[in-house]
Amino acid sequence: MQRQLYTTGKQKEPDMKETNYYVIKKKAVPEVLLKVLEVQKLLDSKRAVSVLEATEKVGISRSSYYKYKDDIFPFYAGKKGRSITFVIEVDDQPGVMASILNIFALYKANILTIHQSIPINGKGLLTVSVDIEDSETDVSAMIQDVEKIEDVSYVKILQWNRCINIHDTFLEDRMKYVIVLGDGMADEPIEAAGGKTPLQLADKPVMDEMAKVSEQGIAYTVPSNLPAGSDVANLSMLGYDPQVYYSGRSPLEALSIGVDMKDTDIALRCNVVTVSEDEDYEDKTIIDHSAGEITSEEAAILIEAVRKELEDDEYKFYPGVSYRHLTIWDHGEVVELVPPHDVLGQKIGQYLPKQEKLKEMMEKSFDILNHHPINEARAEKGLNKANSIWFWGAGTKPALDDFKEKTGMNGAMVSAVDLLKGIAVGANMRNLDVEGANGGLDTNYHGKAMAAVEALLEKNDDFAYIHVEAPDEMGHQGSLENKIKAIEHLDKEVVKVVKEELEKAGEDFRILIGPDHPTPIAIRTHSKEPIPFMIYDSTKDYEGQEEYSEEAARETGIVISHAYDLMNRLLQK
Numbered sequence: 001m002q003r004q005l006y007t008t009g010k011q012k013e014p015d016m017k018e019t020n021y022y023v024i025k026k027k028a029v030p031e032v033l034l035k036v037l038e039v040q041k042l043l044d045s046k047r048a049v050s051v052l053e054a055t056e057k058v059g060i061s062r063s064s065y066y067k068y069k070d071d072i073f074p075f076y077a078g079k080k081g082r083s084i085t086f087v088i089e090v091d092d093q094p095g096v097m098a099s100i101l102n103i104f105a106l107y108k109a110n111i112l113t114i115h116q117s118i119p120i121n122g123k124g125l126l127t128v129s130v131d132i133e134d135s136e137t138d139v140s141a142m143i144q145d146v147e148k149i150e151d152v153s154y155v156k157i158l159q160w161n162r163c164i165n166i167h168d169t170f171l172e173d174r175m176k177y178v179i180v181l182g183d184g185m186a187d188e189p190i191e192a193a194g195g196k197t198p199l200q201l202a203d204k205p206v207m208d209e210m211a212k213v214s215e216q217g218i219a220y221t222v223p224s225n226l227p228a229g230s231d232v233a234n235l236s237m238l239g240y241d242p243q244v245y246y247s248g249r250s251p252l253e254a255l256s257i258g259v260d261m262k263d264t265d266i267a268l269r270c271n272v273v274t275v276s277e278d279e280d281y282e283d284k285t286i287i288d289h290s291a292g293e294i295t296s297e298e299a300a301i302l303i304e305a306v307r308k309e310l311e312d313d314e315y316k317f318y319p320g321v322s323y324r325h326l327t328i329w330d331h332g333e334v335v336e337l338v339p340p341h342d343v344l345g346q347k348i349g350q351y352l353p354k355q356e357k358l359k360e361m362m363e364k365s366f367d368i369l370n371h372h373p374i375n376e377a378r379a380e381k382g383l384n385k386a387n388s389i390w391f392w393g394a395g396t397k398p399a400l401d402d403f404k405e406k407t408g409m410n411g412a413m414v415s416a417v418d419l420l421k422g423i424a425v426g427a428n429m430r431n432l433d434v435e436g437a438n439g440g441l442d443t444n445y446h447g448k449a450m451a452a453v454e455a456l457l458e459k460n461d462d463f464a465y466i467h468v469e470a471p472d473e474m475g476h477q478g479s480l481e482n483k484i485k486a487i488e489h490l491d492k493e494v495v496k497v498v499k500e501e502l503e504k505a506g507e508d509f510r511i512l513i514g515p516d517h518p519t520p521i522a523i524r525t526h527s528k529e530p531i532p533f534m535i536y537d538s539t540k541d542y543e544g545q546e547e548y549s550e551e552a553a554r555e556t557g558i559v560i561s562h563a564y565d566l567m568n569r570l571l572q573k
Contacts, residue, residue: 029072035060036068043458051458066457066505083112084139084157087408088126089572091151092119097126099149104130107142115405120568123153127408176456176509177409177463177570178498181237182490183230184472184519186531186550190480198471198483198521199532199549204491206499207513211534211548213541217558218530218550219566221517228526229339230472231393231419233516238423238465239407239567240400248334248395249419253326256421256431257318261397266332268358269393270317270325272299272386273340275348277370281363282349284388289340289476290323291386293440298374299323302386309368310361320418322439327391337392341476342525358391365389400426407567409462412455414448420467430461439469441482445493453501456509466494475519483521503538511536512570513548531563535570 026034035058042054055062090096097116104111109130117125132139143155187197221233223243231249232242250267261267274288291299300319307317318326335358338351353359366388369375375385400423403411413424416437424431432451436444445468452464470486495513502509514533517526532553545552560566 185515186518219560236563249393252422292384415467449497
């Protein structure tokens with residue numbers, strides 16, 4: 001007789017005579033739940049390419065599928081060889097872990113992995129994976145015994161794998177987690193704009209409405225001894241302490257491009273930039289760090305021209321995205337180099353590399369590029385030439401801990417820039433490619449949002465990181481108008497879309513919104529000032545602020561000294 005395993009939600013006060021999981025006959029299962037199983041079969045067998053197609057074939061709504069897909073799965077008699085991953089919230093008290101492990105031992109559960117997060121506000125998360133060889137082990141009773149421990153707040157089943165290699169997820173009160181990262185979105189009050197910041201000036205009804213029921217505060221993303229770069233700051237926002245994990249920006253980009261660095265290699269960012277044309281090289285002025293946000297296709301041709309002339313056994317050149325490219329220096333050294341966006345509008349002589357070969361290659365690149373057909377065509381169109389390379393961001397081969405092992409979550413990254421893609425590669429997260437995502441003001445915002453939604457709802461990811469570069473680029477350009485536009489696009493085409501789609505699917509979710517660092521219009525580069533963050537929980541109302549902004553965040557009095565703790569704060573309930 002075919003049977004189905006049906007799961008129910010956790011009781012407030014567990015009764016040892018009851019269980020959270022039941023075996024019931026198929027005929028007793030509501031039809032909608034059986035159709036949910038049929039949808040899953042179609043998706044697993046590749047007979048349907050999307051949830052929409054599968055639900056239409058079966059005859060249920062997408063919202064019904066999303067509502068129940070984590071609550072029902074086939075029951076199989078052969079249970080031996082189960083591996084289960086638990087997420088357990090505990091009070092920060094000595095002896096709690098020992099008590100938990102003792103219970104697992106009593107039920108003959110072999111420990112595979114253990115990860116403990118840094119406690120926040122007296123609470124920490126344990127992620128424990130166990131292997132259960134004994135088919136008689138009562139998993140439900142084991143969970144209830146763990147829950148009875150005084151300092152345990154809750155236990156969730158994150159993942160259950162069977163010996164027949166069927167993967168089912170049935171997380172009670174399951175949460176989806178999202179970080180929407182508006183790169184460089186924070187700013188300083190602008191006198192010419194009535195003392196307001198771009199965040200305050202932008203028409204962002206969705207974020208402001210969320211702010212009324214969300215937690216806000218400020219967080220320091222950049223330690224005082226490290227550069228105020230997106231590399232350091234995004235590591236922090238993803239929960240990685242940059243004091244431990246940061247090895248330079250360019251090595252992370254090398255991971256994205258697919259360059260297999262040796263331990264003796266040094267990676268360098270190789271921008272194509274716009275410099276003035278008439279003066280000697282050292283007297284030139286840097287006009288544009290992004291060469292007018294040059295296309296990846298044009299830039300690849302220019303980097304190839306540089307490669308043919310300058311590459312040797314010691315220095316190798318690799319094309320990246322838009323103006324962002326990579327140079328690998330064999331047996332090099334981590335030399336001090338200045339980012340081009342830090343010296344916009346200034347003569348470059350004093351900021352050139354002290355290492356002679358690097359300086360020489362930058363000088364030669366001007367002769368190679370200034371009159372290149374690509375640049376002549378750009379000049380005719382009134383666009384900035386990409387007429388010089390610029391080295392910066394030197395670093396060594398990176399080593400990031402696995403994101404899932406750190407957090408217990410499958411993670412997906414949505415970004416147009418190699419830096420973030422490289423962080424994802426290093427952390428073993430999935431990179432989601434989005435057509436039309438280019439890191440500029442005209443990036444495919446909606447496509448990014450929907451890629452994250454699909455990952456969360458259809459690919460069984462638990463966490464999505466949506467990185468939008470545009471506010472930062474507009475800050476570097478010193479364009480208040482366009483920075484405001486970038487924030488408005490973020491609100492309407494990213495935050496709104498993600499929120500509405502998760503609500504439509506019936507999912508519980510938490511969203512962390514914030515920048516990685518400020519990129520103030522006044523200075524056109526990054527600063528180390530704290531960033532405003534906002535955490536929205538679809539299941540709770542927080543006594544929030546009237547808007548999401550730098551000022552509103554400061555007014556709460558909540559200060560996170562180390563922004564890498566924000567990830568744990570996002571995961572707390």
